[in-house]
Amino acid sequence: MGSFKKESNRRARKIEAAGGSDGMQNVKVKGENFYRDAKKLKRLSMYKEGKAQRDAQGNITKAASYQSRDVPSARIEPNRKWFGNTRTISQEALSAFQAAMKEQAKDPRSVLLKRNKLPMSLIEDPDKKASNKEANKIKVETEPFAQTFGPKAQRKKPKLAVESMAALMEETEKNRTQYDDKIQDAIENGTAQDGWVQEAKEAVFSKGQSKRIWNELYKVIDSSDVILHVLDARDPLGTRCRSVEQYMSKECPHKHLVFVLNKCDLVPTGVAASWVRLLSKEYPTLAFHASINNSFGKGSLIAILQQFQGLHSDRKQISVGLIGYPNSGKSSIINTLRKKKVCTVAPIPGETKVWQYVTLTKKIFLIDCPGIVPPSQSDTTTDILLRGVVRAEKVENPAQYISALLEKCKQHHVERTYEIKGWKDTNEFLEMLARKGGRLLKGGEPDYDGVAIMIINDFLRGKLPWFTPCETESSGGDGVESGEGKSNKKLNRKRKAGEMDDVAEASASEVDSDAFEEDGEEEWGGLSASDDSDEEES
Numbered sequence: 001m002g003s004f005k006k007e008s009n010r011r012a013r014k015i016e017a018a019g020g021s022d023g024m025q026n027v028k029v030k031g032e033n034f035y036r037d038a039k040k041l042k043r044l045s046m047y048k049e050g051k052a053q054r055d056a057q058g059n060i061t062k063a064a065s066y067q068s069r070d071v072p073s074a075r076i077e078p079n080r081k082w083f084g085n086t087r088t089i090s091q092e093a094l095s096a097f098q099a100a101m102k103e104q105a106k107d108p109r110s111v112l113l114k115r116n117k118l119p120m121s122l123i124e125d126p127d128k129k130a131s132n133k134e135a136n137k138i139k140v141e142t143e144p145f146a147q148t149f150g151p152k153a154q155r156k157k158p159k160l161a162v163e164s165m166a167a168l169m170e171e172t173e174k175n176r177t178q179y180d181d182k183i184q185d186a187i188e189n190g191t192a193q194d195g196w197v198q199e200a201k202e203a204v205f206s207k208g209q210s211k212r213i214w215n216e217l218y219k220v221i222d223s224s225d226v227i228l229h230v231l232d233a234r235d236p237l238g239t240r241c242r243s244v245e246q247y248m249s250k251e252c253p254h255k256h257l258v259f260v261l262n263k264c265d266l267v268p269t270g271v272a273a274s275w276v277r278l279l280s281k282e283y284p285t286l287a288f289h290a291s292i293n294n295s296f297g298k299g300s301l302i303a304i305l306q307q308f309q310g311l312h313s314d315r316k317q318i319s320v321g322l323i324g325y326p327n328s329g330k331s332s333i334i335n336t337l338r339k340k341k342v343c344t345v346a347p348i349p350g351e352t353k354v355w356q357y358v359t360l361t362k363k364i365f366l367i368d369c370p371g372i373v374p375p376s377q378s379d380t381t382t383d384i385l386l387r388g389v390v391r392a393e394k395v396e397n398p399a400q401y402i403s404a405l406l407e408k409c410k411q412h413h414v415e416r417t418y419e420i421k422g423w424k425d426t427n428e429f430l431e432m433l434a435r436k437g438g439r440l441l442k443g444g445e446p447d448y449d450g451v452a453i454m455i456i457n458d459f460l461r462g463k464l465p466w467f468t469p470c471e472t473e474s475s476g477g478d479g480v481e482s483g484e485g486k487s488n489k490k491l492n493r494k495r496k497a498g499e500m501d502d503v504a505e506a507s508a509s510e511v512d513s514d515a516f517e518e519d520g521e522e523e524w525g526g527l528s529a530s531d532d533s534d535e536e537e538s
């Protein structure tokens with residue numbers, strides 16, 4: 001406990017120093033504002049450090065310490081708290097982690113982590129990053145703004161081949177005539193080459209490439225966490241959109257891409273299995289048959305979507321976009337998953353016009369996208385037509401595509417489907433079919449184009465069985481006829497067992513696809529793990 005003794009002594013001392021009772025008013029009494037605050041103390045101690053030294057004229061010869069402009073040498077004491085949430089690891093451990101992650105990031109099935117929580121900057125190749133930086137730096141350094149643009153620009157003027165406007169017009173006209181002649185020659189001789197025959201294509205072959213459709217696609221990609229890329233099992237590579245895959249891996253690598261090999265009921269089980277094996281090396285791949293009552297692979301597709309949803313458990317829901325070629329069965333897959341008709345499905349391409357949201361479960365939304373066709377210089381009009389991008393009724397002279405179509409099919413399948421035999425060339429085949437079906441024009445002329453449209457539609461809708469063999473599994477690799485490899489041997493075995501008959505019949509009508517379906521379920525058990533209990537659960 002303190003006493004007031006010290007305080008009374010202090011007051012007595014002060015009064016005495018101030019000259020008796022007159023100085024009473026000047027003696028400070030303890031209470032409010034008695035003690036000096038921190039600010040005042042700081043100022044006072046600054047004065048204590050000394051004033052500046054001045055010469056006779058009053059100029060400062062030596063500055064006071066508070067006036068000095070020298071930077072004081074200060075050291076900051078390191079503190080563990082700075083490293084709050086981070087963990088420090090050794091360089092060796094970091095390199096080992098980088099190497100392991102690089103391996104895993106390549107394998108799409110082994111990394112099922114939240115991509116946005118991965119330290120991607122650590123995984124990226126530091127050398128590559130450095131070289132990119134270097135390249136950018138060089139660009140800026142070699143061509144600074146002032147040298148390139150503005151009044152001090154040092155760039156040379158472009159050299160023009162012509163000297164006047166009239167000469168330029170003349171040159172342009174000459175080039176155009178040359179180009180037109182070239183196109184005309186190519187069309188007449190059938191020697192069209194890539195690049196400059198594009199103009200000669202019918203407008204209908206640009207279906208699925210319009211700006212509107214691609215805008216829809218980008219909307220779907222932007223809004224989705226998982227993208228299901230739907231491929232036609234009969235021609236998976238033909239219906240693959242590599243440009244979209246590249247776009248996704250570059251612009252949004254955190255989104256998951258999954259291949260869905262649809263229409264598996266239209267190809268032999270072995271072929272579908274080999275395609276799944278091949279495509280799985282790049283992205284997770286599922287075999288699927290879209291049908292509301294008789295589906296295949298639905299359980300495994302829902303299971304994989306639920307896994308993805310688990311990865312994003314912090315979100316209320318995830319969106320799953322379906323993209324792919326027109327007519328590949330995107331809307332049918334949504335209907336199959338929902339077990340009812342929620343999207344319009346039609347055997348004609350371009351049925352889906354705009355994107356649409358469908359709720360699968362409380363936490364999973366599906367987005368249907370219109371069919372897209374990546375523009376390619378190497379795709380011929382025949383390729384485009386036989387992928388089902390264009391309606392056969394819309395093309396000019398459809399009979400011209402029948403020879404290519406027949407090359408893709410086995411002769412005995414064509415014979416059995418149309419119950420005709422012994423044609424020598426495509427024209428004769430069309431004529432026989434026209435006469436058999438009574439498709440004749442005035443004067444008994446066969447309706448070649450009418451029959452050709454029918455055949456193309458049968459080909460696209462699965463009435464005429466065909467498939468593209470998986471190249472890695474067949475030694476020939478160019479079409480059904482030449483493939484003598486493993487898959488074809490397998491197929492031959494199946495054909496002997498009457499399985500291809502099942503395919504032909506099953507594909508004749510979509511509803512009547514049970515026989516092949518059952519077989520598929522048996523063989524596919526290990527790959528896509530689809531069983532009834534799965535389906536029931538979902």
Ligand SMILES: Nc1nc2c(ncn2[C@@H]2O[C@H](COP(=O)(O)OP(=O)(O)OP(=O)(O)O)[C@@H](O)[C@H]2O)c(=O)[nH]1
Nearest residue numbers: 263290327328329330331332346347350351352371
């Ligand atoms: N046999 C068979 N036919 C299928 C399958 N999936 C879809 N189809 C048929 O393929 C046709 C096209 O199906 P859609 O679902 O409309 O295709 P889409 O990809 O939505 O087509 P767009 O609207 O043009 O983008 C329809 O006639 C379907 O019945 C399948 O697994 N097997």
